[in-house]
Amino acid sequence: MRSARWLLVLPLLWLPSAVQAASLRCGTALVADGASKSDVIAKCGEPLAKETRSESEELKTRDGDTSAKRVVQKTFEEWTYNFGPNRLMQVVVFENGKLIDVKSAGYGR
Template sequence: MRALLATLTFSFLLLPTTSDAATLRCGNNLVSDGASRSDVLLKCGEPMARESRTESVGEKTKQKTDESTTTTEHVVQKTIEEWTYNFGPQRLMQVAVFENGRLVDVRSGGYGR
């Protein structure tokens, strides 16, 4: 019996871990990577707080010709929004992070109130 228990425990440790996909559970609803803000509002309701900022990010593009490769860099503006959901004192608060209107990350905060 101990050998079986040890084997099962070891087997669970070898299972592949899930990727860092953004997933937010709101009651019976689930939203994940790529969800729009309207999808999240529909499934989770209004957040307790919203923060928004704009970031400038340099992006490089390469173009190959028959004889050479040229690299150009341009600045892209990204709108980052963080929505905080408070699901009560029994659950951790969740911060949904959007880039240009699409869900890209979900972070846990402290326990809600």
């Protein structure tokens, strides 16, 4: 009986790590998944650096006997924020203008 309870509880322990959302705290403001670039600038200011890249993705769809292909263009931007020597720099990633990820980099200067 005890092992059966653990089998039910164990998957719940993995749940928080599987649904982490991207967010960045700038002073008292918080920006999260789906925020626009203008929202991030309004709350965090201009970044130290900006990098842009484009990627093409071929999507295939099938409807019964008919299949179709289309190419979707995606634009990614990575903005680097330096919050000083006592905090890790943050790299904010946008896909087509919407925040999708925040990654930590090395310590700032």
